[in-house]
Amino acid sequence: MRILGIDPGTVVVGYGVIDSDDGRTTMVDCGALSSSARLPIGERLSNLYNQLSEIISRYQPDAVAVERPFVAKNVSSALAIGKAQAVAILAAANRGIPTHEYTPAQIKRQVANYGGSSKEQVQRMVSFQLGLSEVPQPDDAADALATALCHLGEVHLKDLLAEEK
Numbered sequence: 001m002r003i004l005g006i007d008p009g010t011v012v013v014g015y016g017v018i019d020s021d022d023g024r025t026t027m028v029d030c031g032a033l034s035s036s037a038r039l040p041i042g043e044r045l046s047n048l049y050n051q052l053s054e055i056i057s058r059y060q061p062d063a064v065a066v067e068r069p070f071v072a073k074n075v076s077s078a079l080a081i082g083k084a085q086a087v088a089i090l091a092a093a094n095r096g097i098p099t100h101e102y103t104p105a106q107i108k109r110q111v112a113n114y115g116g117s118s119k120e121q122v123q124r125m126v127s128f129q130l131g132l133s134e135v136p137q138p139d140d141a142a143d144a145l146a147t148a149l150c151h152l153g154e155v156h157l158k159d160l161l162a163e164e165k
Helices: 041-059 075-093 104-112 119-129 139-164
Strands: 002-007 012-021 024-034 063-067 099-102
Touching: 002 041, 002 139, 012 041, 012 139, 024 041, 024 139, 041 075, 063 075, 063 139, 075 099, 099 104, 099 139, 104 119, 104 139, 119 139
Parallel strands: 002 063, 063 099
Antiparallel strands: 002 012, 012 024
16 A cells, blocks of 8 residues: 655645555655745645645555644644645545545554654654654655554554454
8 A cells, every 4th residue: 555645834745655565664755845935825735736746646645644734823824734735635636546634643643652742753753663764854754754654554443443343
């Protein structure tokens, strides 16, 4: 199974691609897509959509996992990130790829076994689970890989529960 994880943003979007086969999980690629903060929001979202579409075409994921924006202190920031999230979902949906959304707490819980884990703890667990010698850079890419790993963990959990029935 190939999973594309996405950490949405209106200027930078992190992406991470993992493969899972016979219980072995490996990183295929990760990075960050960017658009100039000086551009109007519509142009930024269009640029990000086009770049995400290219990533999807290149890696042909079986599923896309997207981090859901966190709404606590800055509602306008969360709304802006929600627009980028919608662009990511649209890019996958236009290719018939199922998308799954996870909150930051879900991702932390699945990857580091604690929903209140620090960003650094999650990044170290991403490196550990993928057998990497260093934390993936930039941070947006590491967050996207964590999102992909979260989805993989959820898939494994659903498979285990289905076997019990």
